[in-house]
Amino acid sequence: MTDALASKLAHLPTAPGVYQHKDTKGTVLYVGKAKNLRNRVRSYFQEGRPKDKRLRILVSKIEDVEIIVTDTEAEALILENNLIKQLQPRYNILLKDDKSYPYICIKNERFPRVFPTRKVRKDGSKYFGPYTDVKTMKVMLKTIKDLFKLRSCSLYLSEANIEAGKFEPCLDYHIQQCAAPCVGYETEEHYNSTIRQIEKLLNGKTKELLALLKDEMQRLATEKQYEEAATYRDRIAAIEAYSSKQKIVAEDGADRDLFALALDREEDVAIGVLFTMREGKIIGRRHKVLRPIEGVEESELMQRLLEDHYTEATFFPDEVLLSHTPCDPEPLEAVVREGRGRIVELRVPERGDKASLLRMVEANARLLLGEWSLQKAKADADRVPRSVQSLQRDLRLKHLPRRIECFDVSHLGGTGTVASCVVFENGKPKKGDYRTFKIRTVEQGKPDDFQSMREVIQRRYRRTLEENGPWPDLVVIDGGKGQLSSAVESLKAVDVYGKFPVVGLAKRLEEVFVPGDSQPILIPRTSSALRLLQRVRDEAHRFAVTAQRKQRAKTNLHTELLEIDGVGAKTARKLLQTFGSVKRVRTAPEEALAEVVGPSIASKVHGYFRTQKGKATPESEIS
Numbered sequence: 001m002t003d004a005l006a007s008k009l010a011h012l013p014t015a016p017g018v019y020q021h022k023d024t025k026g027t028v029l030y031v032g033k034a035k036n037l038r039n040r041v042r043s044y045f046q047e048g049r050p051k052d053k054r055l056r057i058l059v060s061k062i063e064d065v066e067i068i069v070t071d072t073e074a075e076a077l078i079l080e081n082n083l084i085k086q087l088q089p090r091y092n093i094l095l096k097d098d099k100s101y102p103y104i105c106i107k108n109e110r111f112p113r114v115f116p117t118r119k120v121r122k123d124g125s126k127y128f129g130p131y132t133d134v135k136t137m138k139v140m141l142k143t144i145k146d147l148f149k150l151r152s153c154s155l156y157l158s159e160a161n162i163e164a165g166k167f168e169p170c171l172d173y174h175i176q177q178c179a180a181p182c183v184g185y186e187t188e189e190h191y192n193s194t195i196r197q198i199e200k201l202l203n204g205k206t207k208e209l210l211a212l213l214k215d216e217m218q219r220l221a222t223e224k225q226y227e228e229a230a231t232y233r234d235r236i237a238a239i240e241a242y243s244s245k246q247k248i249v250a251e252d253g254a255d256r257d258l259f260a261l262a263l264d265r266e267e268d269v270a271i272g273v274l275f276t277m278r279e280g281k282i283i284g285r286r287h288k289v290l291r292p293i294e295g296v297e298e299s300e301l302m303q304r305l306l307e308d309h310y311t312e313a314t315f316f317p318d319e320v321l322l323s324h325t326p327c328d329p330e331p332l333e334a335v336v337r338e339g340r341g342r343i344v345e346l347r348v349p350e351r352g353d354k355a356s357l358l359r360m361v362e363a364n365a366r367l368l369l370g371e372w373s374l375q376k377a378k379a380d381a382d383r384v385p386r387s388v389q390s391l392q393r394d395l396r397l398k399h400l401p402r403r404i405e406c407f408d409v410s411h412l413g414g415t416g417t418v419a420s421c422v423v424f425e426n427g428k429p430k431k432g433d434y435r436t437f438k439i440r441t442v443e444q445g446k447p448d449d450f451q452s453m454r455e456v457i458q459r460r461y462r463r464t465l466e467e468n469g470p471w472p473d474l475v476v477i478d479g480g481k482g483q484l485s486s487a488v489e490s491l492k493a494v495d496v497y498g499k500f501p502v503v504g505l506a507k508r509l510e511e512v513f514v515p516g517d518s519q520p521i522l523i524p525r526t527s528s529a530l531r532l533l534q535r536v537r538d539e540a541h542r543f544a545v546t547a548q549r550k551q552r553a554k555t556n557l558h559t560e561l562l563e564i565d566g567v568g569a570k571t572a573r574k575l576l577q578t579f580g581s582v583k584r585v586r587t588a589p590e591e592a593l594a595e596v597v598g599p600s601i602a603s604k605v606h607g608y609f610r611t612q613k614g615k616a617t618p619e620s621e622i623s
Contacts, residue, residue: 001045002063004064005062005063005064005065008064008065009041009042009045009065012037012038012041012042012065012067013037013038013067013069014036014037014038014039015036015037015069015070016033016034016035016036016037016069016070016071016072016073016075016076017033017034017037017067017068017069017070017076018031018032018033018034018067018068018070018076018079018080018083019031019032019033019034019037019040019041019065019066019067019068020065020066020067020083020087020089021044021058021062021064021065021091022062022063022064022065022066023061023062023063023064024063026064028087028089029058029061029062029089029090029091030058030089030090030091030092031080031083031084031087031089031092032080033073033076033077033079033080033331034076035073035076035330035331037067037069041065041067044058044059044062045059052294052295053294053295054091054292054294054295054296055295057091058091072334073330073331073334074331074334074335074338076331077307077311077331077332077335078311078335080307081307081308081311081312082311093290093291093292093293093296093300093301093304094290094291094292102116102117102118102129102131102134102137103116103117103118103120103127103128103129103131104116104117104127104128104129104131104137104140104141104202105117105125105126105127105128106125106126106127106128106195106198106199106202107125108123108124108125108126109157110157110158110159110188111151111157111181111182111186111188111191112125112195113150113151113152113154114141114144114150114195114198115141115152116137116141126199126314127314128199128202128203128314129284129286131284140201140202143201143238144198144201145177146238147234147235147238148194148197148198148235149176149177149178149179149186149194150178150191150194150198151172151178151181151182152172152177152178153170153172153182155167155182157181157182162181162182162183162184163184165183167182167183168182168183169182169183169185170182173185179191197209197212197213200212203278203315204255204276204278204279204281204283205278205279206279207279210236210240213232213235213236214232214236216232217229217232217233217236220232254277254279254280254317254318254319255277255278255279255317255318255319256277256317256318256319256320256321256357257274257275257276257277257309257317257319257320257321258274258275258277258320258321258322258357258358258361259272259273259274259302259305259306259309259320259321259322259323259361260272260273260322260323260358260361260362260364260365261273261298261301261302261305261323261324261362261365262362262365262366262368262369263293263298263301263369264369264373265293265294267373267376268291268292268293268294269289269290269291269292269293269369269372270289270290270291270293270301270369271287271288271289271290271365271368271369271372272287272288272290272301272302272305272365273285273286273287273361273362273364273365273368274286274287274305274309275360275361275364277317277357278317285364287365287368288305288308289372290304290305297327298324299324299325299326299327300327301324302322302323302324302325302326302327303326303327303328303329303332306320306322306326306332306346307332310332310335310336310339311335313339315339316336316339316340316344317340317344318340318344319344319345319347320336320344320345320346320347321347321348321349321354321357321358322346322347322348322358323348323358323361323362323365324348325346325348326346329346332346333345333346383426384400384402384426385426385427386528387427387528387529387531387532388400388401388402388426388427388532390527390528390529390532391474391529391532391533393529394521394523394527394529394530395474395501395503395512395514395521395529397473397474397501399473400473401473401474401501402425402426402473403423403424403425403470403471403472403473403474404423404424404425404472404473404474404475404476404532404536405421405422405423405460405472405474405475405476406421406422406424406475406476406477406478406536406537406539406540407419407420407421407453407456407457407460407475407476407477407478407487407540408420408478408537408540408541408543408544409439409449409452409453409456409478409544410541410544410545410547410548411439411447411452411548412548412552415444415552416548416551416552417438417439417442417447417452417548418436418437418438418439418544418547418548418551419436419437419439419452419453419455419456419544420434420435420436420437420540420541420543420544420547421434421435421436421437421456421460421540422434422536422539422540422543423472424532424535424536424539427532429539434543435460436543436544436547437455437456437459437460438551439452439455439456440455441454441455442455449479449482449483450482450483450485450486451486453477453479453483453486453487453490454486454487454489454490455490457486457487457490457491458490458493458494461490461491461494461496462494464496465494465495465496471499471500472500473500473501474500474501474502474503475487475500475501475502475503476502476503476504476505476533476536476537476540477502477503477504477505478504478505478507478537478540478541479504479505479506479507480504480506480511480513481504481506481513481518483504484502484503484504484513484514484515485515487502487504488502488515501514502514502515503521505533505534505537506520507537510523510525510530510534512530512533560582561575561576561582561585563608564604564605564608565604565608566600566601566604567601567604567605571597571601574596574597575593575596575597575605578596579596585605585609586609586612590602590603590606593605593606
């Protein structure tokens with residue numbers, strides 16, 4: 001911690017507010033809220049406080065803290081949510097709509113228009129949704145259009161423009177789809193009364209709206225305004241028909257929001273689902289993807305989901321039902337209480353009808369999580385790295401080289417010859433498919449890379465033929481024309497030549513050779529295709545050398561101990577199991593050796609290594 005940061009922490013206020021952790025470049029790493037800024041921010045740097053991996057990494061990068069003081073914790077919550085959406089800090093849980101869902105907008109203007117949109121602007125307009133089912137939204141808009149005579153034009157209907165007579169009634173007026181406020185045929189007061197009815201409909205308050213419409217119809221009928229009364233009668237019938245199609249799930253007719261979570265820790269993702277219930281009927285569903293969630297408890301995820309929703313909500317219910325208790329419910333309850341005008345409880349029901357309702361929401365969350373996983377798997381499978389596309393282009397291949405297999409041979413002076421096969425899929429190593437081969441057809445001490453390559457290729461693809469795959473899209477041989485020709489011979493011998501393309505990559509000039517062509521293919525050194533081939537080749541070389549060293553080390557370890565008079569395989573194994581390596585056996589005191597193999601053998605072992613003192617220790621023995 002720097003002196004400047006320590007000084008800032010010492011003078012933090014105890015007021016509520018928002019804090020931003022920043023790195024050396026001033027990039028915001030994390031945004032949080034606090035009831036007491038001093039206590040909360042200092043807690044990150046307390047030595048005794050347990051920290052998960054994510055938090056430890058965050059704290060190690062903090063070089064500065066910026067704070068914003070607010071009057072209340074509820075204000076801090078709203079500000080925190082806005083800053084997270086604006087800054088997208090790396091260490092915050094980020095929420096993302098699974099797709100761009102449409103809203104119904106009531107425009108902030110004189111004689112407001114009602115229309116669908118996918119963009120929410122902070123211009124004072126009212127937005128209802130989002131609608132996960134576009135068909136439902138269209139039914140709602142058609143209901144509004146059939147019931148209410150609203151304008152659809154985008155004219156600037158200022159009072160001065162209307163009084164100046166700048167407009168004329170359009171076709172909508174003549175077919176009785178608009179009351180023509182543009183020419184003063186409808187007053188602003190009457191139009192706004194209609195808008196308030198539409199808001200009730202969009203909020204699912206159909207009972208209240210029907211009661212108002214019936215009272216108005218009765219009044220008009222009493223005053224013998226039968227045509228106007230008939231208009232209201234038709235509105236009532238349309239709303240009742242629409243309301244009857246909504247699923248009734250609670251007989252008490254309450255307004256509720258139901259939240260549930262489904263988590264996949266392996267994929268580092270959670271799905272948060274909200275069911276909106278108005279007057280006992282489910283009128284909408286939406287969900288969000290929360291990532292990353294490593295080291296984050298369910299209570300914190302639920303907190304983030306609720307904060308995201310209620311800091312921008314335009315309607316607040318009588319009750320909020322949750323699958324998990326949020327980690328800090330007080331500021332949330334304050335926001336909902338302010339919006340509703342009374343205390344609203346955040347509950348996790350454990351039994352009864354409300355628990356059954358929540359189980360339905362949880363089932364939907366699990367279903368959506370499964371769909372997300374399937375879509376991700378498909379997207380990952382369909383995603384082709386640029387290097388793989390470039391390789392197809394530069395080598396003029398018929399198919400994308402999604403699966404690449406590469407071979408290399410390693411030995412030490414012709415002894416302990418080992419061949420490796422590494423596999424890359426979509427440009428990345430697939431280490432579970434790596435294989436090593438002990439070469440059997442080459443005499444020890446007489447290196448023959450060509451014969452070694454023939455053997456490994458023949459063994460590899462005879463086995464692949466017997467098991468019917470998986471087949472590579474491209475085979476890369478580490479070497480020039482000689483090694484490539486040897487590989488081609490073996491492919492022909494097992495009758496798979498031509499089933500997939502094969503190339504050789506020569507080390508000296510990074511030249512790519514193909515069978516039947518004495519001239520190499522020239523791939524630009526800056527090409528991602530050549531870099532991919534080099535990565536594959538280097539990985540095959542590394543894997544082969546590692547396998548060869550392990551084999552040599554294993555042989556040398558046993559050979560070294562077995563050279564000692566009186567030490568057989570059983571005694572050597574006991575020494576290795578006890579001391580771990582020949583090096584440790586060499587440096588062990590004679591007394592320690594005697595406890596394992598007895599005084600007689602211990603004296604021989606100790607004497608042997610004492611005579612070897614001063615000789616260089618083979619690298620393979622050090623393990």
